[in-house]
Amino acid sequence: MKQRSAMISIALGACLWGIIGIFVSSLYEKGFTPIQVVTLRVTMAAIFMSAYVIKKDHRLFRIPLSDSRYFIGTGIISIVLFNWCLFSAMEVTSISIAFVLLYTAPAFVTILSFFLFKEALTLRKITALLTTLVGCTLVIGLFPDVQGSISLYGLLLGLGSGFFYALYSIFGKYALRKHNSLTVTVYTFLFAAVAVLPFSGLGERIAIFSQWEVWGLIAGLGFVSTMLPFVLYTKGLEYVESSRASIIATIEPVVASITGFLLFNETLTIWQYAGIAFVIGSVLMVQESRKTKAIQPAEGFNV
Template identity: 55%
Template sequence: MNKWAYVFIVLGAALWGLIAIFVEGLYEYGFTPLQVVSIRVLTSAILLVIVVLVKNPALMRIDWRDSFYFVGTGIFSIVFFNWCLFTAIQETSIAVAAILLYTAPAIVTLLSRLLFKEWLTMRKMGALFLTLVGCVFVIGVIPGGTSSVSAYGVIVGLCSGLGYALYSIFGKYALEKYSSMTVTLYTFIFATVAIAPFSGLWNQLDTLLKTEVILNTVGIGFFSTVLAYLLYTIGLQYVESSRASITATIEPVVATLIGVFMFREPLSGWQLTGIILVLSAVMIVQEKRKEAVQHSITYEVK
């Protein structure tokens, strides 16, 4: 199952890489970052409730004393990081926002060491280094990058990385008691309850019913959210948080390729080098079976 776990994580991250298409599509109709986050979490919550009711209503049962798990995944992570990410896209660019978001693996690696006592191996550190360098090359920050990015854009971008990292941390705790479907469901229910009342979406019902807006809503709600998070959360059950987060950095690579093939954006040699580095990190982070088993046994003993 371990190899399939990485496949699920990569597929989920690839779907996340599509999100800028739908975000930009909604921005064209005048929606604010807060409203786009609301559209994302509300649509996702509705879809997930339908799926769970059809598949297995028992998955909706939780101990409400565990609500803090979902406050963590839904509010501190999903709402916070999405607002920061979508604001960073407006303030900087999709590429710059992506690299700032992917400071998350470094945060997850450090937090996982402190909270879960996960091994900080040389292989993992090497993969993390390749990932960070690769992401920098992909967005074109170096060589020859510009310094025109606003301080506010950098701050909210870095905060998006922190919020993104918190999903892996809180999610790991929640998965000790609940299935991946239950965790994902309540993540978006809590996120919706927290943000929808402040969105003002009811003032734009006519716009929401336009065909293009509906298509972008389905894209951001189903493909880049529900399906993506289910795949990632399933994989997270079998993979350490830090390793899962590093593997998910395939997302900015996907975003870059979409820019090249869909929007005819040029792909420089440095960007191609960055893609290769990130893909190499994904392979390197998967430790040999024997080594992983040894670490697992040691962790259980501790």
């Protein structure tokens, strides 16, 4: 029974990640830019995560100053740039396409791990990489109708989100050798918030913050689609092996596509839906080939 509840918890967390487009698109309508939405997300997540860690075990905040280099990697190089690419891709393409391109992250992790950690590049992994390539080609519209393809800028943003999120798994792998997963997560958001806040230009949007609706959207972004799904996903991992949890989490881009269709009138061609299936299929192939001892962030590719 615990395992069934844990699987539901993981699926619910993935669903909450998948509806982030509701908050992002609504904040765009209020006049915020992608970098400002990134700032709002990481700042609110840092506040919520800090409160959660203080309540759970304040000793998790204790780290050597020299270990800050890990969180420069996870927080600034990965999370800030990944979120900016993802939110910008949502703006210039669509929620559906942005999330599918985000799910190229496992392919990037596979390639980077081969060079950095000497992980074997098996036939299954090579097949998954080729499947990802085919899926992305279909999703962005390069086949069969070239005229229906997205812009090069949109493609680079989408792939950039996948690449920079993949770096979280790489930097996180080093950090988790010395620290608890909650420590890594809270410092990731704290470093991200401190780095991006001075350059966000949020001071120019002071007037907008007088609207209660805006605060509701900000709280939704930081809590509903960041803090809460992380807690649900992590809780589920107590009773479900990481590889299975990652497979369950592939519901995320599906939920994102449904959200885009129902709320924002986004439509895709049959070929693009086929591309989504290819990309999700490649993720399943990579996850099935991993051992249960793999490091946790490398298992779940979630926003």
